[in-house]
Amino acid sequence: xxxxxxxxxxxxxxxxxxxxxxxxxxxxxxxxxxxxxxxxxxxxxxxxxxxxxxxxxxxxxxxxxxxxxxxxxxxxxxxxxxxxxxxxxxxxxxxxxxxxxxxxxxxxxxxxxxxxxxxxxxxxxxxxxxxxxxxxxxxxxxxxxxxxxxxxxxxxxxxxxxxxxxxxxxxxxxxxxxxxxxxxxxxxxxxxxxxxxxxxxxxxxxxxxxxxxxxxxxxxxxxxxxxxxxxxxxxxxxxxxxxxxxxxxxxxxxxxxxxxxxxxxxxxxxxxxxxxxxxxxxxxxxxxxxxxxxxxxxxxxxxxxxxxxxxxxxxxxxxxxxxxxxxxxxxxxxxxxxxxxxxxxxxxxxxxxxxxxxxxxxxxxxxxxxxxxxxxxxxxxxxxxxxxxxxxxxxxxxxxxxxxxxxxxxxxxxxxxxxxxxxxxxxxxxxxxxxxxxxxxxxxxxxxxxxxxxxxxxxxxxxxxxxxxxxxxxxxxxxxxxxxxxxxxxxxxxxxxxxxxxxxxxxxxxxxxxxxxxxxxxxxxxxxxxx
Amino acid sequence: xxxxxxxxxxxxxxxxxxxxxxxxxxxxxxxxxxxxxxxxxxxxxxxxxxxxxxxxxxxxxxxxxxxxxxxxxxxxxxxxxxxxxxxxxxxxxxxxxxxxxxxxxxxxxxxxxxxxxxxxxxxxxxxxxxxxxxxxxxxxxxxxxxxxxxxxxxxxxxxxxxxxxxxxxxxxxxxxxxxxxxxxxxxxxxxxxxxxxxxxxxxxxxxxxxxxxxxxxxxxxxxxxxxxxxxxxxxxxxxxxxxxxxxxxxxxxxxxxxxxxxxxxxxxxxxxxxxxxxxxxxxxxxxxxxxxxxxxxxxxxxxxxxxxxxxxxxxxxxxxxxxxxxxxxxxxxxxxxxxxxxxxxxxxxxxxxx
Numbered sequence: 001x002x003x004x005x006x007x008x009x010x011x012x013x014x015x016x017x018x019x020x021x022x023x024x025x026x027x028x029x030x031x032x033x034x035x036x037x038x039x040x041x042x043x044x045x046x047x048x049x050x051x052x053x054x055x056x057x058x059x060x061x062x063x064x065x066x067x068x069x070x071x072x073x074x075x076x077x078x079x080x081x082x083x084x085x086x087x088x089x090x091x092x093x094x095x096x097x098x099x100x101x102x103x104x105x106x107x108x109x110x111x112x113x114x115x116x117x118x119x120x121x122x123x124x125x126x127x128x129x130x131x132x133x134x135x136x137x138x139x140x141x142x143x144x145x146x147x148x149x150x151x152x153x154x155x156x157x158x159x160x161x162x163x164x165x166x167x168x169x170x171x172x173x174x175x176x177x178x179x180x181x182x183x184x185x186x187x188x189x190x191x192x193x194x195x196x197x198x199x200x201x202x203x204x205x206x207x208x209x210x211x212x213x214x215x216x217x218x219x220x221x222x223x224x225x226x227x228x229x230x231x232x233x234x235x236x237x238x239x240x241x242x243x244x245x246x247x248x249x250x251x252x253x254x255x256x257x258x259x260x261x262x263x264x265x266x267x268x269x270x271x272x273x274x275x276x277x278x279x280x281x282x283x284x285x286x287x288x289x290x291x292x293x294x295x296x297x298x299x300x301x302x303x304x305x306x307x308x309x310x311x312x313x314x315x316x317x318x319x320x321x322x323x324x325x326x327x328x329x330x331x332x333x334x335x336x337x338x339x340x341x342x343x344x345x346x347x348x349x350x351x352x353x354x355x356x357x358x359x360x361x362x363x364x365x366x367x368x369x370x371x372x373x374x375x376x377x378x379x380x381x382x383x384x385x386x387x388x389x390x391x392x393x394x395x396x397x398x399x400x401x402x403x404x405x406x407x408x409x410x411x412x413x414x415x416x417x418x419x420x421x422x423x424x425x426x427x428x429x430x431x432x433x434x435x436x437x438x439x440x441x442x443x444x445x446x447x448x449x450x451x452x453x454x455x456x457x458x459x460x461x462x463x464x465x466x467x468x469x470x471x472x473x474x475x476x477x478x479x480x481x482x483x484x485x486x487x488x489x490x491x492x493x494x495x496x497x498x499x500x501x502x503x504x505x506x507x508x509x510x511x512x513x514x515x516x517x518x519x520x521x522x523x524x525x526x527x528x529x530x531x
Numbered sequence: 532x533x534x535x536x537x538x539x540x541x542x543x544x545x546x547x548x549x550x551x552x553x554x555x556x557x558x559x560x561x562x563x564x565x566x567x568x569x570x571x572x573x574x575x576x577x578x579x580x581x582x583x584x585x586x587x588x589x590x591x592x593x594x595x596x597x598x599x600x601x602x603x604x605x606x607x608x609x610x611x612x613x614x615x616x617x618x619x620x621x622x623x624x625x626x627x628x629x630x631x632x633x634x635x636x637x638x639x640x641x642x643x644x645x646x647x648x649x650x651x652x653x654x655x656x657x658x659x660x661x662x663x664x665x666x667x668x669x670x671x672x673x674x675x676x677x678x679x680x681x682x683x684x685x686x687x688x689x690x691x692x693x694x695x696x697x698x699x700x701x702x703x704x705x706x707x708x709x710x711x712x713x714x715x716x717x718x719x720x721x722x723x724x725x726x727x728x729x730x731x732x733x734x735x736x737x738x739x740x741x742x743x744x745x746x747x748x749x750x751x752x753x754x755x756x757x758x759x760x761x762x763x764x765x766x767x768x769x770x771x772x773x774x775x776x777x778x779x780x781x782x783x784x785x786x787x788x789x790x791x792x793x794x795x796x797x798x799x800x801x802x803x804x805x806x807x808x809x810x811x812x813x814x815x816x817x818x819x820x821x822x823x824x825x826x827x828x829x830x831x832x833x834x835x836x837x838x839x840x841x842x843x844x845x846x847x848x849x850x851x852x853x854x855x856x857x858x859x860x861x862x863x864x865x866x867x868x869x870x871x872x873x874x875x876x877x878x879x880x881x882x883x884x885x
Contacts, residue, residue, distance in 0.1 A: 029721070030721075030722075033721075035721065041633070041845050041849075042633070042849070043634065044589075044633065044634055044635040045635045050635075052591050052593075052594075053591075127595075127597060127598050127601055128590065128594075128598060129589075129590045129591040129593070129594045129598065130593075130594075131594070131595065131598055132593060132594055132595040132598065135595055201635055201636075214725055216725060217634060217636055217641065217644065218634065218641075218837060218842075218845075219837060220724065220725055222725050240721070240725070242717070242835075243835075244716060244835045245832045245835065245841065245845075246832045246833050246835070248700055248833075249700075249703070249716050249832075249833055249834070249835055252700075252703055252704065252707075252708055252715070252716070253715065253716060255708065256707070256708050256715065258715055258721070379848065380848075407583065407847075407848060407849060407850035408849070408850070409583045409584060409585075409587055409588040409849070409850035410582055410583055410850060412584075412587055412592045413582065413583065413584045413587055415592075416587070416592075430593060449595070449596070
């Protein structure tokens with residue numbers, strides 16, 4: 001009884017906490033310093049040849065530069081950054097870059113052809129997580145040295161053995177793993193032949209608009225502006241990224257004025273922040289798409305390999321309910337594998353929640369009995385909430401989903417060994433070219449890499465050939481046509497149910513101006529921010 | 532030997548012959564060693580039988596087969612199990628707890644950063660709650676059933692029954708955001724947070740020695756709320772259990788005798804009953820300490836302070852096996868040491884326990 005009374009007293013206190021208005025900001029962050037609060041516990045490495053987590057990807061754009069990069073205003077257009085210009089070779093398998101005159105690293109060292117060659121070959125030879133992106137060009141530790149040639153101090157010829165077009169190669173060179181590092185500085189910090197990897201995990205040797213002053217593992221990253229950065233002039237002096245694990249605390253810091261930008265807030269935090277003075281909520285498109293995947297090789301449940309089952313599942317996702325009610329605008333309904341904003345993406349949404357139709361499809365295929373399935377889900381929000389919604393919507397057609405909520409590493413281990421039945425997953429393109437996503441969803445080559453289609457056990461020799469044809473084509477219009485066709489086929493008949501596309505939201509103080517963000521994780525731009 | 536140390540040694544070692552002392556110490560050390568060996572075997576089994584693939588964890592899902600194989604080799608996962616156990620013990624003896632798959636940093640270095648933070652916060656909270664808890668228990672036992680007893684009961688129940696993360700957020704909203712009485716999340720104000728060096732990892736010590744005049748007050752300001760919250764969290768159990776022990780002792784015959792000899796109630800409570808309750812009190816306080824060391828997770832998360840609890844929770848969420856093992860080992864050793872020391876002290880204090 002006493003416990004009950006105490007609980008009631010607690011609720012009363014909670015009421016007081018909510019009603020008491022938070023007073024206007026006590027003080028803003030110091031001038032010239034931008035404080036960003038976000039969850040940064042995932043950060044493994046700040047070495048561009050190694051880091052491949054969301055947090056590090058979001059930072060590499062501020063610390064390092066590539067020869068070519070996506071135009072922040074229009075990511076489908078490439079602009080020269082450390083290169084001044086480029087020309088494709090006659091054989092269609094090489095590019096010659098002219099380096100930008102007078103470009104220097106943050107420490108004053110000039111950017112030379114030698115640095116470009118060293119950076120690319122270092123990333124391939126270190127062979128860490130993101131190296132597979134460079135492997136798309138056919139580069140391996142054994143052949144890379146022969147592919148990179150210094151024509152003179154300001155010209156580099158880059159060739160590749162894989163049958164892909166120069167356009168495709170340029171997109172590969174825009175990825176963060178192709179960042180150019182200062183060879184002299186990196187080698188000066190080499191230990192036991194590690195190519196400076198240990199040092200670069202927490203230090204920087206780049207030419208981007210910011211350089212690392214101090215990194216305190218799991219706590220904060222402090223960056224200083226690099227006024228000599230080629231092509232950009234950062235407008236703030238210092239950028240502090242603080243790791244604040246709790247979303248409610250992040251919101252509090254922003255409201256009080258101890259932070260300028262808060263990332264990774266939940267729907268409830270945005271609802272609470274809406275309409276507050278001095279706070280602005282910004283929304284950016286994101287290339288992340290969420291989908292259901294079925295394992296057709298699972299022998300205990302033959303329905304999983306039946307195309308009628310896949311078809312029924314498309315009518316059993318409550319797309320609008322998920323996007324608008326549950327996730328309150330943090331996701332939108334999207335039913336093709338290429339995210340909206342990618343050239344060639346399909347934006348129609350032919351499927352909606354219709355359990356009666358799903359039942360009819362199942363009955364026609366003789367599947368009108370109860371079906372039990374295990375659905376693997378990451379132990380993170382919003383995935384757990386989404387899985388709960390799927391569980392109730394699928395139950396309406398007699399499909400009973402049993403949720404197995406696990407750490408990401410466990411879910412991926414099951415996918416790779418194909419010991420799962422169904423999984424709710426998300427996909428982030430590795431580079432800004434349709435092939436990154438198409439080769440995962442619509443390619444399952446024999447004895448090839450274990451793509452998403454392989455994980456589904458989906459045998460598609462013709463579609464795989466079409467995907468290969470699309471990447472080899474050097475005609476942009478033909479590529480777009482092929483990718484639309486491939487998306488249509490995956491959308492209508494595959495063990496994938498693509499359902500949602502993420503919208504990235506963040507909250508900032510209303511005096512913060514000039515923040516830009518693009519579709520891909522690495523397209524986060526702090527350089528033009530003022531406050 | 533001063534009077535004070537003489538009295539202290541009499542308190543601890545009365546009736547204990549040197550041979551007995553030696554036996555107690557030897558049994559304690561042996562039991563510590565055995566428990567530690569068991570802990571090592573269990574932590575290794577955990578790592579070997581875990582369904583999590585550390586190599587996959589490290590390189591990510593999109594990495595190529597060659598990258599994956601390279602990581603497996605680097606993590607010693609391609610060796611047979613017994614060989615891996617030997618390597619594990621060997622590395623452990625050399626102080627190598629492996630590399631965290633989630634952060635890429637050596638686990639030992641990370642623990643060296645987070646453990647002092649937890650140690651500092653928990654120890655201060657424990658001292659505070661032990662003093663307040665025993666004080667409240669004495670008041671309760673002096674006037675059992677009175678209004679004082681009832682008020683103390685409500686205070687102690689409140690501390691242990693209101694969810695600490697909620698209390699933390701409300702405390703931040705009121706004392707930091709609204710009234711500005713206390714520091715906000717983090718260990719120091721932004722001006723000091725990333726500029727002062729932390730050689731000991733104890734923010735009070737390091738800010739004191741930093742030479743920056745405002746650093747120490749800033750550390751104290753930021754420590755106020757989390758310490759008070761943690762203290763209130765264990766205050767209840769210390770006060771309630773100590774009160775029960777004191778009341779139990781008050782019914783003993785020697786208390787009646789003392790009363791018959793004309794001693795006052797407060798005198799009896801402080802000079803006769805309290806020393807005799809030292810055993811149960813020590814046990815309760817040691818339990819509270821272990822609770823604080825592992826249970827500060829939510830406080831550390833809400834107040835954005837580094838700490839062992841948050842480190843272990845993160846490691847569990849990411850399936851980061853080396854970090855889980857390292858943190859478990861440190862916690863295990865801390866538990867063993869706290870329990871062992873308490874056992875030894877209780878036996879020394881109470882001849883009936885020998």
